[in-house]
Amino acid sequence: MKAYEIVTEPIDPQKYADYVLRPEAGAVTLFxxxxxxxxxxxxxxxxxxxxxxxxxxxxxxxxxEEMEAKWPGTRASIAxxxxxxxxxxxxxxxxxxxxHRKDAYEANEYAIERIKELVPIWKKEIWEDxxxxxxxxxxxxxVPAADSGANE
Amino acid sequence: xxxxFYFAGLREAAGVPQEQAELxxxxxxxLLEWIGGKYPHLPLDAVRVAxxxxxxxxxDVLRQGDTAALIPPVSxx
Numbered sequence: 001m002k003a004y005e006i007v008t009e010p011i012d013p014q015k016y017a018d019y020v021l022r023p024e025a026g027a028v029t030l031f032x033x034x035x036x037x038x039x040x041x042x043x044x045x046x047x048x049x050x051x052x053x054x055x056x057x058x059x060x061x062x063x064x065e066e067m068e069a070k071w072p073g074t075r076a077s078i079a080x081x082x083x084x085x086x087x088x089x090x091x092x093x094x095x096x097x098x099x100h101r102k103d104a105y106e107a108n109e110y111a112i113e114r115i116k117e118l119v120p121i122w123k124k125e126i127w128e129d130x131x132x133x134x135x136x137x138x139x140x141x142x143v144p145a146a147d148s149g150a151n152e
Numbered sequence: 153x154x155x156x157f158y159f160a161g162l163r164e165a166a167g168v169p170q171e172q173a174e175l176x177x178x179x180x181x182x183l184l185e186w187i188g189g190k191y192p193h194l195p196l197d198a199v200r201v202a203x204x205x206x207x208x209x210x211x212d213v214l215r216q217g218d219t220a221a222l223i224p225p226v227s228x229x
Contacts (some may be wrong), residue, residue, distance in 0.1 A: 052159055052221055092223035092228065116226070120159065122161075136225035
């Protein structure tokens with residue numbers, strides 16, 4: 001495995017937790033984002049993710065460097081899966097270790113927010129009666145979040 | 153010659169995943185105008201361009217051999 005990678009096979013989150021664990025770390029946060037079946041009353045059958053793979057891995061690594069700069073002493077590892085994913089499967093895993101737990105929690109949440117704004121990965125929802133490429137899902141002022149089928 | 157990549161909904165709307173074009177010496181902004189002229193139906197408003205896998209500015213100049221990727225709003229996670 002690479003510390004920051006795009007994968008096509010099912011994700012084993014333990015690999016990424018093991019990668020960040022080290023003697024100085026008193027805390028590991030492990031976030032897994034999963035394919036959700038129901039979003040605002042619409043049933044998703046499955047999701048298809050596509051990525052610009054070399055740039056996606058580069059930007060994941062950049063996010064890791066940002067985290068290590070903002071929360072010194074943390075170590076991170078991130079993987080995102082592409083291709084067709086069934087309901088409940090893991091789309092993304094973020095593992096962060098730090099000497100104390102607060103940094104690991106904060107840095108982990110920072111990573112998912114940055115992924116949603118920066119990393120060239122796209123999600124297509126497949127429903128019973130159609131499909132749609134999902135655009136920007138980040139929360140904006142005065143506009144309800146365009147929530148959709150994966151984590152959160 | 154530069155190589156242009158299309159992803160996700162843009163790939164489906166353009167009908168091709170990539171193509172080559174003689175846009176050496178032109179800016180990223182001019183690249184978007186060229187694409188908008190060739191594919192008037194492409195939604196380019198919120199599109200960012202990455203040159204050689206780095207987000208680029210409209211005034212950045214393209215060089216021979218560059219790869220320019222059109223990045224529609226991302227939805228990872």
